[in-house]
Amino acid sequence: MRGAGIDTSGMVFDREGRRTGLTFTEIKSPEECSIMMYRENVADLHLSPSEVSEDYIRQSKILLVSGTALAMSPSREAVLKAVSLARRNDVKVVFELDYRPYTWKSEEETSVYYQLVAERSHVVIGTRDEFDLLEGGRGGRNEDTTRRLFRHDPELIVIKHGVDGSYAYAKSGEVFRGEAYRTKVLKTFGAGDSYASAFLYALLTGKEIGTALKYASASAAIVVSRHSSSEAMPTVDEIENLIAQHA
Secondary structure, eight states: OGTTTTOTTTTTHHHHHHHHEEEEEEEETTTTEEEEETTTTTTGGGOOGGGGGGHHHHOEEEEEEGGGGSSSSHHHHHHHHHHHHHTTOOOOHHHEEOOOOOOOOOHHHHHHHHHHHTTTTTEEEEEEEHHHHHHHHSOHHHHHHHHHHSSSOOOOEEEOGGGGGGEETTSSEEEEOOOOOOOOOOOOOTTTHHHHHHHHOOOOOOOOOHHHHHHHHHHHHHHHHHHSSGOOOOOOHHHHHHHHTTO
């Protein structure tokens, strides 16, 4: 991680024998690809509130929260503390819904904690299905979702619709649409992480929201056309080249 330029000074280590998650992936065809994840007693879900540093959060530009971290205690409470500390120190909170059903006890439980964090976040990113889960229903409309969340703290809401592209809604009333880039799909997993990372990279480097959607869609298109997930993540040059090809 240090070799990739990641600051590891805030990293804590589990000393009680818990596990690092393990994932197996299978790709038979774009329609037949699956993931098997071993997540029992994993270390990341045992992050405790006492291990969350206000000093570390204070010096950050954003706090990125994954919905997976809300699935169990004490990680759940650690996230809630981190969100409170970020807001106290004027650090933007980004909530990536990242719903993985095998980590939750019920959809009702998921909805409760998703709503709690989404209402206190500045940016919320997820698929249409994930926002339906947040709202405790099915077949929701973007307009209704954004109207409800904009009553609270979110300033920007990004809703993904797969091959139909994605939409970014600003609290000011602006709406941006990002087209999905056509590609030879090898598998479907990894797209969500690549989308969110490229979108946030673009925003943090001063790009407009519409441009950030292009970065996100291009990154997702590249990842689904390659094997693996983390190793398939594109460089900035690769993203910008794909965007230029479709200009």
